[in-house]
Amino acid sequence: MAVLVTGGAGYIGSHMVLRLADAGESVVVLDNLTTGFDWSIDPRATFVAGNAGDMDLVARVIAEHKVDAIVHFAGSIVVPESVADPLKYYGNNTATSRNLIEAAVKGGVKHFIFSSTSAVYGSAGLEPVSEETRLAPESPYGRSKMMTEMMLSDVAAAHPITYGVLRYFNVAGADPKQRSGQSAPNASHLIKVALLAALGRRADVGIFGTDFPTPDGTGVRDYIHVTDLVEAHALLLQYLRGGGRSTTMNCGYGRGYSVRQVIDTVKAVSGVDFKVVEQPRRAGDPASVVAKSDRVRQVLGWRPAHDDLTEIVTAAMNWERYLATRNR
Ligand code: UD1
Numbered sequence: 001m002a003v004l005v006t007g008g009a010g011y012i013g014s015h016m017v018l019r020l021a022d023a024g025e026s027v028v029v030l031d032n033l034t035t036g037f038d039w040s041i042d043p044r045a046t047f048v049a050g051n052a053g054d055m056d057l058v059a060r061v062i063a064e065h066k067v068d069a070i071v072h073f074a075g076s077i078v079v080p081e082s083v084a085d086p087l088k089y090y091g092n093n094t095a096t097s098r099n100l101i102e103a104a105v106k107g108g109v110k111h112f113i114f115s116s117t118s119a120v121y122g123s124a125g126l127e128p129v130s131e132e133t134r135l136a137p138e139s140p141y142g143r144s145k146m147m148t149e150m151m152l153s154d155v156a157a158a159h160p161i162t163y164g165v166l167r168y169f170n171v172a173g174a175d176p177k178q179r180s181g182q183s184a185p186n187a188s189h190l191i192k193v194a195l196l197a198a199l200g201r202r203a204d205v206g207i208f209g210t211d212f213p214t215p216d217g218t219g220v221r222d223y224i225h226v227t228d229l230v231e232a233h234a235l236l237l238q239y240l241r242g243g244g245r246s247t248t249m250n251c252g253y254g255r256g257y258s259v260r261q262v263i264d265t266v267k268a269v270s271g272v273d274f275k276v277v278e279q280p281r282r283a284g285d286p287a288s289v290v291a292k293s294d295r296v297r298q299v300l301g302w303r304p305a306h307d308d309l310t311e312i313v314t315a316a317m318n319w320e321r322y323l324a325t326r327n328r
Contacts, residue, residue, distance in 0.1 A: 002026040002065040003237070004109075006052040006100065007073030008045065009036025011187075012115065012171055012226055014180040016071055017042045019230045028065050030058070031074065040180050053096035055103045062107035069111040069237055070104050072097065075145075078188055079119060082141035083283045093144035098151060105159045111240040112152065112163040113233055118222070118252065120146045120167060123286035126214065128222075130292040131167070131248050139284035149248065162246045164236040169222035169252030169291050171229055173312040174319035181319025191223070191313060194263050195320045198270035205274060207259050209281035212288070218259035220288035222252035225306035225315070235300040247299065252291025253307045262309070269313045 003020055007013035008029030013036070020027045027045040030052055031038075041047050046065065050057045052074040061067065075093045076082070082089040097114070104112055119142030121129045137143045152163045172191045174181030182192055196202040210217040232251050239247075257265075267273055296302045306312065 001068045002028050004028045004030060004061060004065070004067045004070045005045070005073065006030045006070065007036065007075065009033055009038055009041050009047075010073055011180075011182045011184070012168075012229065013073035014040040014042070015175055015226050016073065016230045016233055017045050018175060018179055019234050021045060023234065026065070028061055028067065030061060035184055037183055040183060042179075051096065053099040055099050058100060058103035059107055062103065062109060067107065067109055069113065069240070070100065070109055071113040071233060071237070072100060073115045075115065077141070079139045079141050079284045080282050082139050082144070086140035089140045089144040093141070094147045097148040101151060101155055105155060105161060110161060111237065112161055113236055113240070114148060114152060114163060114165050116145045116149055116165045116167045116248075117142060118167050118169045118250070118289045118291065120149065121289065124289070126220070126288045128254055128290045128292040129250070131250055131295055138286060141284070153246070156246045162240050162244070164240055164246065165248040166232060166236065166251045167249065168229060169224050169250070169289060171226050172223050173225040173227065173306065173315040176227060176306075176315060178318060178322060181323070182316065183323060190259060190262055191266065191316050192320075194266040194274070195270070195313075195317050197274035198266055198272040198317070199320060199324070203275065204277050205263060206277050206279040207263070208279055208285060210278050211281075214258060214288055216258045216260050219285055220256035220258050220290065222254065222256050222290045223262070223309060223312055224252050225304070225312050228304040228306050231305075232296055232300060232302050235302055239300055244299075247295075249296040249299070250291040250293050251296060252293055253304060254291055254293045256288060256290040257309055265309050265313050269310060269317055
C-alpha cells in the first residue's frame with residue numbers, strides 16, 4: 001500500500017511527503033519539476049518524474065506501488081497569471097486532474113484528496129465563508145479548481161472511490177524542523193515578497209489596492225501554517241481509509257489579516273523597515289477571504305498547532321535565510 005503525492009516536489013506537497021514519511025507511510029512522488037525542486041523531495045519517498053495527467057505513467061505507478069490513495073497537489077496557483085493565461089489553468093488544473101482521476105478509477109485507487117482553494121468562493125463578503133457558501137470564483141484559477149471539485153463529486157457517485165476536497169486559504173510558513181519551505185525564487189505571494197524586501201533582495205513591496213471595503217482598505221486573508229494544513233490532509237486520509245464519506249472542507253483558521261497587518265508583522269519579525277508602495281488593485285483579487293473551519297475541526301478533530309502570524313512569518317523567514325545560504 002502506498003500514497004501517491006502529485007506535486008510532491010512543490011511547496012505544500014513536499015511538506016505532505018514529510019508528514020506521511022514521518023508516519024511510516026510508503027510514498028511515491030509524481031512531479032514534473034516545472035515549479036518544484038527535486039532536492040525538496042524527502043529521500044524516503046520514491047520519486048517519479050512526469051506529468052500527473054499522463055494516464056499511462058500514472059497507471060504504471062499505481063500498479064507497481066499498489067497505490068490506495070492519491071493526494072493531488074500538482075497544479076498552477078497564481079490568480080493574476082490565470083487571468084492572463086486561462087488555458088494554462090484549465091490545462092494544468094482541470095484537464096490534468098481529469099486524466100489523473102480517470103487513471104485512479106481504472107487503477108482501483110480507493111481514495112483521492114484534492115487541493116482546492118478558497119478562490120472558489122470569490123468575494124463572499126467580509127464574513128467567514130462556510131463550505132455551504134455559494135461558489136462564485138472570480139478568476140480562471142478558482143474556476144479551474146471548482147471544475148475539478150465537480151468532477152470528483154460526479155465520479156465518486158459513479159465509481160467505488162471516495163474523495164476529500166480541501167479548500168486552502170492562504171498557506172504560508174515552513175516546516176518547523178526546517179526540512180522544507182516555500183522555495184520558488186519568484187513566488188508572488190505576500191509573505192514571501194515582504195520577506196524578500198526585508199532581506200534586501202527586493203527594493204520594496206506593493207500593496208495591491210487600498211480601497212477595499214475592509215477595516216484598513218487592504219485585502220484580508222486567512223493565513224494558515226503549512227504544517228497545520230498538511231496535518232488536515234493526514235487526518236483526512238485516515239478518515240477516508242476508515243470508511244468516511246466523501247467530504248469538502250475549508251482549511252483556514254477562521255481569522256483574517258490585512259495586507260498592512262502582514263507587512264507590519266514581517267517588519268516586526270525581521271526588524272527591517274522596508275519600503276512599501278501603494279498600488280492599484282490586482283486583477284481577480286477579492287476583498288476578503290476568511291474560513292469558517294468548523295467542519296474540519298469537528299469531523300477530523302483537527303487542532304491547529306501553529307495558529308500565530310508571528311510564528312508563521314518567523315518560520316518563513318528562517319527558511320528564506322536557509323535558502324540564501326543554499327544558493328550561495
Ligand atoms: C493565494 C494563493 C492561491 C490560493 C489563495 C487562497 C499564491 C500565489 N496564491 O492567493 O493559490 O488559492 O491564496 O486564498 O500563493 N498582495 C499585495 N502585494 C503583493 C502580493 C500580494 O498587496 O506583493 C496582496 C493581494 O492583493 C492579496 C493578499 O496580498 O490581497 C494575498 O495575496 P497572495 O499572497 O498573492 O495570495 P492570494 O492571491 O490570496
